[in-house]
Every structure is written in C-alpha cells, then in structure tokens.
Amino acid sequence: MSSSHYLDVLCTRRMRLRVIAPLLFVFAMLFVYVRQNDAMRRMQALWRQQSATGSLNATTMGHHPPPDVVSVDDLVEQHHGPVDWSRFAYTQYVTNSAYLCNSVMLFELLHRLDSRPDRVIMYPQHMFDPDAPGDASDKGNDARLLIKARDEYKVRLVPIQVQSRSMDDATWAESFTKLLAFNQSQYDRVLSLDSDSVVLQHMDELFLLPDCPVAMPRAYWLYPDKEILSSQIMLVKPSAKEFARVMARAEAGTRGDYDMEIVNYLYRDSALVLPHRPYDLLTSEFRSENHSWYLGTDDPAAWDPVAVFNEAKFLHFSDWPVPKPWLPMPESTRDNMQPKCRTVNGVESCVERDMWLGFYSDFTARRNRVCNTASKKRKLRR
Ligand SMILES: *[C@@H]1O[C@H](CO)[C@@H](O)[C@H](O)[C@H]1NC(C)=O
Ligand SMILES: *[C@@H]1O[C@H](CO)[C@@H](O)[C@H](O)[C@H]1NC(C)=O
Ligand SMILES: *[C@@H]1O[C@H](CO)[C@@H](O)[C@H](O)[C@H]1NC(C)=O
DSSP states (O other), rough: EEEEEHHHHHHHHHHHHHHHHHHHHHHHHHHHHHHHHHHHHHEEEEEEOOOOTOOOOTTTTTTOOOTTSSHHHHHHHHHSSSSOOGGGEEEESSSSSHHHHHHHHHHHHHHHOOOOSSEEEEEEEOOTTTSSSSOGSSHHHHHHHHHHHHSSSSSEEEEEEEOOOTTOOOHHHHHHHHHHGGOOOOSEEEEEEEEEESSSOGGGGGGOOOOEEEEEBBBTTTTSSSOBBOOTTEEEEEHHHHHHHHHHHHHHOTTTTOOOHHHHHEEEEEEEEOHHHHHHGGGGGTTOOOOOOHHSOOOOOGGOHHHHHHOOOOEEEOOOOOOOSSSSOOOHHHHHSSSEEEEEEEEEEHHHHHHHHHHHHHHHHHHHHHEEEEEHHHHOOO
C-alpha cells in the first residue's frame, strides 16, 4: 500500500510537472507576446488615421513616460508660471516635393501628439504664393500640401529663397536651408528635425532647457571613434549674430562641408549635449548585433527592443544600403538587410524584424494618407 501510495505521489508529481511546465511556458510566451504587441499597437495607434473627434494624446496611446525622463510638467512647475509656447517652434526645411511630404508628415504627428509650440515650414518660394488668388483645387500638389499643412496641422508657412553656390549640388542647398533655423529670430528657440524621421513622442520639454546657443545629441553610432554632434535634431537659439557666424562658415566651407560639419566646427565645444536616449535613435539599431554604443553598456542582456522603442522620442531612418522609406525597397534588399531573428532561451524571437518592417510599412501607409491630396480631391468632386 505504501509503495502504491508512493507511486500515486510520483504520478501526480509527474502529472503536475507535465501540466505545469507547459502552462508556465505558455504564460511566459503570452507575456512576451502581449508586451511586444503593446509596442506594435502603440506604434500603429500613433500612425493610424486619427478620428474626427480629436487627437491621440499620451494617455490614449497608453504611454507612460519612463521614470528617468524629465516630464514637461515637472519642468513647467519648476518654471513657476505659465509657459508662452508661441515663443518656440518646431522647424522643417524643404527643398523639393519628396521632402515637403516628409515634413508635412512630421507636423501631422506633432499635431496629433498635441505638441504645444508653433510649427514652421521653410519652403522654396516658387512652391506656393500665399497671396495668389484662387483656391487649393487650382494649385499644384506642392501648394495643396502646404495649404493642408497650414489649415489642418496649424503649420506656419515661411517662404524662403533656396540658395546655391557655384560649385554646387543639391545636398549643399539642403544643408544651407536647414541652417536658416538660425535666422528664425521671431522665436526664442526653434527645434530643427530632419524629416526622414518619425516623432514617437513630442519633445516640448527641450524648449525649456537652460539657455544655450545650440543643443544637440552626439552621433552615438560614430562615438567614440568620432566625437561629433548629430544635426538630425538641433535645438537652436536664433539670433542675427549666430546666423551671421553660421553663414560666414557656410560660405567659407569647402566642398563636402555640410550643415553637420559647420555646426560641429562652430559648436563642438560649446553645445549643450542632449542625451541620444531618448532623443536620437537610428532604425539601423534594430539591425545591429552590438548595442553597446546606443545603450552605453557592454551587457548584451541590457538590449530590450520594445523598451528602447517605448523610450525613444525621435527615430531617424538610416539603414544604408536600404533606401529611404519613401523609395521602393527591392525584395532582395529587404531579405538581405532586415533584422535577423534570434534565439532567446531556446525560443526564436523576431521582435526586431517585426518592429523594423513595421517602421517601413507604417511610413508608407502614413505617407499615402497625409500626402495623397490628389486622390482626396477626386473623391470630393464625385
Ligand atoms: C487624453 O485623452 C483622454 C481620452 O480622450 C482624456 O480623458 C484626457 O483628458 C486627455 N489628456 C490630455 C492631457 O489631453
Ligand atoms: C533672414 O531673416 C530676415 C528677417 O526675416 C530676412 O529678411 C532674410 O532674408 C533672411 N535671410 C535668409 C538668407 O533667408
Ligand atoms: C560591442 O562593441 C564594443 C565597442 O566596439 C565592444 O567593446 C564590445 O565588446 C562589443 N560587444 C559585443 C557583445 O560584441
């Protein structure tokens, strides 16, 4: 009897193990899945067509700011008093139609995120004359998109003269136009963002940083080999004096001297360095096998793609040789370049791949929705 009892116990134990172990495994998988899904959902919610009733704010997106990031409200409180957000602006510079669309997409995100400062787009004069008679339907695509930005996303239109130099190329004109941020002296501070990017969370708190001529993050992907500042995101205090310095440097520059070289030459030692976490993340980070530069630690266990995505505020498309997201990606390029799946504790994980492919497909969907003004017009006419 005692031996049969012993057998019973053994059996139930075995049974228990047989039942509990798979259950535990299922729960573990479920946890991983829900967490990953949550990040994907937030990404999609952020980029989805907003409802007519209002914008998605931080609460509706289920976003909780990480504890080590200073919140706007903390800073405002320290500021003792209401902030006059109209003294500040996010700026975009545009030299051609492709980049115009990118910029408008970025402003659409800021609008949807309830960002408070002004939004300013600097665009070539020839694209649109705000004083010309006639309504949007008479105008070209560029003008229609600018009108949409102004009317739907509360963007201020600032026509500019795109400059050129004799030995010139298009890249120089672009980087010159970016530097016009220093000339927007109707504002106390402007935040210039490269438009081949996604704003995942607004960055209004940056406008309340201590006074400085410029604040930028380091190009963490080049550090420590090269200790240079990244001009993908640049907080600028516009002034006639600084603008003159920047322009003088731009004129004196040799071929190959672009905005990044110029601001590094002038501000390398005096800029306020922004933490690249959470203000500058490259999409290629999700393809990388070594995250020590981004994370600031050699511990491979510290890499958590979902946590990194949830923390990041500004994601820049940089995946050479993968083309920029508005250009078609050849299938072979995608197959060769997309992030590899990994084996974690004996289980295959493709989180990085799913997220990375999501960055590209959502960009395409958003681009169609925001910039396809022609098809909308056709629908309206019907
Ligand atoms: C965000 O949206 C929710 C739901 O619409 C609303 O209750 C909340 O007040 C909003 N928060 C802010 C800061 O606007
Ligand atoms: C800089 O701003 C001033 C004042 O708004 C304007 O007159 C001037 O044309 C601008 N310079 C450039 C190069 O755009
Ligand atoms: C990642 O790169 C850094 C810097 O080159 C190096 O020190 C580190 O050992 C690498 N880590 C891994 C896990 O390969």
